[in-house]
Amino acid sequence: MLEEQLRDAARELRAVTDSHVREAPSRDGLAEVRHRRAVRRRRRHAVVGVAAALVVLAASAAVFASTRSNGGRVVTAEPGSTDDRAAIESTIKTVWEEVRPLDEQLALIEDSDGLAGVIEAARSDPRAALTLRIDIGSIYFSGDSAIADVSYYLSGRLAATAPEISLVKRDGRWLVTRASFCEVVRAAVQCPAPGETYTPTTSTTEPPVAAPAVWPTADRDEPWRLDPRATAERFANEVLGWQGVTSASDPDHNGIIDVTEGQRTVAVGVTNADGKGWSVYYALSRGAWDDEFGASVGIDETRAQFGVGPLAPDSASVTITYTRGSTAETKPGPGATFAPGDLTQPGSVIVLARDASGHVVGVWATGFAPGPFSAS
């Protein structure tokens, strides 16, 4: 029944896509591919290679965290012995948790050619001084392959659960697969292709986003602008009115900070692309808005028009603040029209949803480059 439903969904999705492809000529798409490639090449020249600690990456890889609770049970899809579990635990801890000779770690990674540089890059990062502990939960066996659920503790605090670590049994030894190893470290240290050598300056980590700032819009020479997390927290304090916030780097990218107050979290994009200190270029509430939120923006020489939705269920009111240059105006939402202002200046919009007590429960904010802009 379920599999048939999946196939039905696939058929419908393909039909809709085919219809769309017929309407959108591929030659336009090809031209866009070439254009985007040119843009990416220009950006990449500005990228400085990023190397970060395995421990940080262990946490960073939690981006796709599974929230299963396995309670440390060994679940065997196919039989796996206690010895297998012990061997797998030893392999994982040797590769990630403990400081061991490089050769010893490489020997426990499948197809480890070219990975020595990756491990060395991670070790050289000052953040590697943090204490990492890995707790291994359920292990799922399937012949000579296994998947282990893991939780990462950084300096004693749970940093992440997931990703699952895949292992294969070779000549009686359990090895972490190359793909699994690289997935854990990929957010900051990019594994080379098999047979190639690790080159730190060619990281494919996304470059800093050179986006117009949402906040602060005026130059503020303050110490917190030296730190991305402090900047994101300050944004939450001053713009959202949130107090007692905590923050964490988004596991998937260094430029996104999760700022949390109680049960609410906002993803804050920060950038220091201009070298003048960190600023916020983007913000979006996690949760319902993350998946469902949509916005329409139309800015031209005659007006700046905004519409947002759907709103979070506990939203009682919405305000839209449009800033262009040094001029800012706030109107009630979810839709509002403003005078466009001086379009030779960068601009921004901040949408805040508040509950009945006036507390901010949702936010969307983004900056605009000079000139017209439209999106929906």
Place this chain on the structure above:
Amino acid sequence: MREKGVEIQLAVAPEVAFDQFDAFYQRERPGLLTLARALCRSSQPAVAEDIVQDAFVRAYERWPQISQYDRPDLWVRRVTMNLATSRYRRLRTQVTGLARLAARTDVHAALSDDTTSILAEIRRLPTRQAQVVALKYIDDLSTEEIADVLEMAPGTVRTHLRRALDAMRSDRTFTTTIGGDADA
């Protein structure tokens, strides 16, 4: 498909290779759009299109090498998988992707409630499981092909698939118990 440490020398002139890219793009684009739309957690079709375009950009950048692979289609699927399931990507596309596509007037047909619902179930799965389910049922790949795309052993693919289907069935049972309106 895996490029096991082989230095690949170009056997064809670059301009010929890029001619082949156009055909590759036109052949693979529909399938990748379908796959991306199944996996990316935005209701906006434009987001899936943006992801696929970026996957092709990456393929284009490496085309002289990728075109020599046995299955370049699997390589570009791997990139699409990674892009479609990235949270950072999702956030960033809200701004940049929609802006790039804003000038277009494409009309996307709406999906039925059943399809929308089952896609949502796939997206709720842990990433690897969602990817395996999408490649198996949406993209119709074999276990071996999925293993190549996701760079894992076929046995691991089967394990992910079994766990994914179990989780989806379990989720439905739970929903039925609580809400009484899910199918078994």
